[in-house]
Amino acid sequence: MNQEYIKPDEWSVVEEGFDKENVKSSESLFSIGNGAMGQRANFEEQYSGKTFQGSYIAGVYYPDKTRVGWWKNGYPEYFAKVLNAPNWIGINIFINDVTLDLNTCRKVDNFRRELNMKEGWYQRSFVATLPNEIQVSVNITRFLSLNFDEVGAIQYTLEVLNSDAKIKMIPYLDSGITNEDSNWEDKFWNTTKVTSERNRAFIEAHTMKTNLATCTFMEASATSSGIQIEGKIGEAKEAYVELEFEHDLKKGENITLYKFGGYTVSRNHDPSDLINAANTVMDEVTNLGFNTLLQKQKESWADIWKMSDIVIEGDIKAQQGIRFNIFQLNQTYLGKDSRLNIGPKGFTGEKYGGSTYWDTEAYCIPFYMATKNQQVARNLLEYRYNHLEKAIENAEKLGFKNGAALYPMVTMNGEECHNEWEITFEEIHRNGAIAFAIFNYYRYTGDYSYIIEMGLEVLVGIARFWYQRTNFSTKAQQYVILGVTGPNEYENNVSNNWYTNYIAKWCLDYTLDQIEKVKEDYPEDYKRIIDKTKLYDVELGEWSKIASNMYFPYSEKHQVFLQQDGFLDKELIKVNDLPKSERPINQKWSWDRILRSPYIKQADVLQGLYFFEDHFSIEELKNNFDFYEPYTVHESSLSPCVHSIQAAKLNRMEEAYAFYLRTSRLDLDDYNTEVEEGLHITSMAGTWMSVVEGFGGMRIIDDTLSFEPRIPKQWEAYSFKINFRNTIIKVKVSDKSNDFLLEGEEEITILVNGEKVLLQPTN
């Protein structure tokens, strides 16, 4: 744990007291988003202290050129970046012409932030003593509307406490924005129009290269003592425009500025129509007014929580942690648009650049499947179908042929846009996760239509890739997969990573099964798919031959699957025997030392045992868990959740709980000393899995929902809801009993600890 300043609270994230050292961290933790856009919790007024300004629009990215000293064939030419977008939240404040800037104030008292997760708003308040000794009390509420997802709203109230004062409030738009992580200071935005009319202003800007057009807009109004204050149009520059409100306050009086702002973008509107679209949406929200819009916000969040909340009784920190995770996931992606996906940092930072990793398939889809309707998960699968052609091109760049598809490690538009060869070229197991998500979606939803309409083509491309990527080893007399990086990125360019070999074999088998099934049950579709993919019977035979003769490294001595061929040559010192001063190793050790060490960044063999749990005995799980856990450093945010689920399955609840806490409060407590850079959004879905699959023991067994509930001794009870094939089941587990409540009108049989239980409608 690296920080403790966040107050425990069931429904809110709360900071009290102003500490400049916490500003960047809080900018991440108090981030808000609505699936279409999001922003770090930057101050509206000027702040000259350490800050990381960030505002982001879903789907708006920039292909930054990557340059490394020694280019190799097949390297991606660019690295797609989440793009820091024009700023619409800014409101500069002058008190008797002195800038309000918390960094230069004489004193800041009663500073408080609250991110109200239940209702979806963010509030900040403080009393500041300016360099001119004037004391002001400020209270700001801000939210990004779920109902009008192009718009956010700010209520900025300021009272002068100790004298009369002239107040100037300057709400502005600024498109002169750069990325913190920009390579060589390239400009990413081209501003084409800056305009204002009455109390509204607009900046049209498009991204360089990708040419994504945006209009950043605002409307502002101000009142004091019930009187509307006339604003005027202020300065307009190349990439900046402002409005100006000036008013003399008597001591004890206050002024409130309302600012509505946001973005209209060419993904949703004709590029020539963005200002019109902005005016339309501003008309709508300003007709409603701030309070009504906020009321709608609360209702929309109530709807989300109704389905997705997890209640934990008797452990406020765990409660806050899980809600923070669920809240952030919903702020990031709501599943409305299959052109969007879930970036590892959501709208809270720029690191990791692209928006889509295998995190989506491995961690996020289960959460969205269970807490939304199935269309949301299907949209995420469609995203990959829409990128199939690019995945085939990506494989061709690496020398594969005949429609083999290699999905990118990182992408914004289907093209690979990461730039480390040991990742992009070798971390090919990602292809398996994409196939696994198809299987998992069908297993959970029972909706076979995706496979028929889209999924089988994806599977064929993936199977072709694995077929071409294996080779027959005359030494092993089996098929091997050389030169890969497994989920554990602390090894690379290894041969026969067990996880990769296993998922490759599984992909081949699963694809063969689905071809067979479609052929039998959907002959018309079968014909269409065969024609489209130009699939020959001979290919199926070849896949089958490889799948049935794949090599899997195994240690008889340890009775475990070997992470890769050479694992047992390593110096096997357990993590607990390493000096504390040498951890985290990714900050203390040189890269080569990490690579030849046995330390595991995130579940690797164990990831395979998680995905394919029913292929292995509990004894096998135990052996492998006991062998690999002591070498796992969990320096990836995606690591502890899988270990938590498996520890729970092994009935090691203390361990499971420890892993759970680490994953659920990773950002709130800043375990990895990097929360300033943004939140770990995709791993938050893993936290949800830790509760539902880990403690709740939820599985799907032969089309039946199954639970094996357990509860950590630190908790009195916990409960969650599951949408299983349009039937909603509420699960409540306490140390005394397990309750299963059916919401809906059709009865359903579930399994509880292996026993059939018939749930009846309750009304």
Added chain:
Amino acid sequence: MNQEYIKPDEWSVVEEGFDKENVKSSESLFSIGNGAMGQRANFEEQYSGKTFQGSYIAGVYYPDKTRVGWWKNGYPEYFAKVLNAPNWIGINIFINDVTLDLNTCRKVDNFRRELNMKEGWYQRSFVATLPNEIQVSVNITRFLSLNFDEVGAIQYTLEVLNSDAKIKMIPYLDSGITNEDSNWEDKFWNTTKVTSERNRAFIEAHTMKTNLATCTFMEASATSSGIQIEGKIGEAKEAYVELEFEHDLKKGENITLYKFGGYTVSRNHDPSDLINAANTVMDEVTNLGFNTLLQKQKESWADIWKMSDIVIEGDIKAQQGIRFNIFQLNQTYLGKDSRLNIGPKGFTGEKYGGSTYWDTEAYCIPFYMATKNQQVARNLLEYRYNHLEKAIENAEKLGFKNGAALYPMVTMNGEECHNEWEITFEEIHRNGAIAFAIFNYYRYTGDYSYIIEMGLEVLVGIARFWYQRTNFSTKAQQYVILGVTGPNEYENNVSNNWYTNYIAKWCLDYTLDQIEKVKEDYPEDYKRIIDKTKLYDVELGEWSKIASNMYFPYSEKHQVFLQQDGFLDKELIKVNDLPKSERPINQKWSWDRILRSPYIKQADVLQGLYFFEDHFSIEELKNNFDFYEPYTVHESSLSPCVHSIQAAKLNRMEEAYAFYLRTSRLDLDDYNTEVEEGLHITSMAGTWMSVVEGFGGMRIIDDTLSFEPRIPKQWEAYSFKINFRNTIIKVKVSDKSNDFLLEGEEEITILVNGEKVLLQPTN
């Protein structure tokens, strides 16, 4: 073979006819250098066609920042670059105010270049018809003086053939130079002074960051019909200065401009004294005059050739090839200064950045040992001793302790300055080559003083590194070396590269032996070294334990040492069975595909069998050669020479000859389609080895010089000279006889085909 336009000639490189497509290639091939500076064969007059302008000063480099997307701990912060230096050769020519530019001339006739290797000068002549129809005949001679190595000289003669004309000649200096391979257009030179006086001009400029100060200077004079033409000072700008000579020529008359120029640098002079030093050296050379200076040049080259020439009878292309190699090596490094070393491209290009690779120890030292006096090779060894402290720092950055030394993969000043982790962190066998060179130097020269004075400290640092870099494998029950890149860079991050393990063990054994020997024979020195290195007896025991229990991968089935643990899992298709269209694989295949292929870029196991030939039987050599040669693609310039030597040893003269041709005419015939970028200087020493060690079979066996001469059937005879411990022996091999001629006054016993032969003084 990629080009054939170079005319075969025993002593010269000759191009005839003007082809714009050959300009960049010829700029490399006709490069000149004198050990202290060098330059590509750029035209003096303006040229608007495709060209790669390059002039380089020994030891002048720039640490260009390296940037990759994902930084890892221990990455070098910069990549040291050979720096493109200010231009002093430029002479702009105007004929009736029209620029002479071969790219825009109506016609270019009788174009001819000659690089006279025997005498060390470069000549270019042509007849050009300008856009204004005036026809001029031009003849230029240029050389960089061996006798005054800060100076070069140009004689530029121009005759008007078809009319009277006003001639303007503008010799200039220009420091507004950038590197072709500059990252993100950084400026590397800071010009501080531009000045001229009478017929001389000077530019003082220092490199950014490294702050190496230089003065680029020139003096120019012109004559026509025996009359001196008055010059005047022309334009001076921020980083440019010129002189101007104007003269009216009658049809058939000519004008000759003499330009002397070059650099004085802060490595040799006080930085405040560079202009003075330039004036001094210009006084000296202009007093001598162009013709006398050229005469001295011829004499100096005659001295070099007297010792280092290899004569091949009956094969003019082979003759031209070997002389080109010897000539270029001498142009690059003459061994005068232990602060300098041998860059892979010498002074002919910028690629590969740094100046020093393990090429120096593995390939260049044998050439310099045998063709110069031993001080030259000793200077190269001293270079590494002077960098020992940096090598220890380099190892510390990677987590090694206690005085372990890891020499950099690429360096200018002792610091690592390459930037691929798989090379810098893992290609650690380079450390072994540095120890091997110490052994090799002593074996050849019998001079033990280097080991006592410097070498043993280097060996201790290297042994400590190997000790810490191994680990005990409980699986193998031996010591292993994980995560390395061998000499074959087409694999990386492999475990137990046989070559690396072997040279590591050898380093430990050799260091232990030398410690023992110094302890016995030089007890005073021993005490000093032990004190300085803080070497404990316990360390020696640990080294010994590892050296005697090192793991070496071996295939019983193939009876070969395995390049690395996983080699036999690869798909073993021989190079000859690959489609021609897929080669060279480094241009056709993606990097991951290369890495998992069996293809070998340059000798790896075979490099070990070359270094440690006497540790292995001829049978072992044969097995390994037969196994690895068919997978070797020789896509490194350093590859064919080792194979040539080993093929000769195996008495496969056809193969040996084919490898020899490939190495000796690599650049002249442009085998790798890249000669435009510069020449492959360090591999040229390998060519020399192919003749002397390969065909001549030269070895040192127990302090005795030994030969097993063979001759390719394409040759009538060949001869070379060897300086062995200050005794010079001339070896002449023909298809009829082997002759050994002693130059000197003391008899010497050598071995010829294993038989003792006593050579007597001949006079």
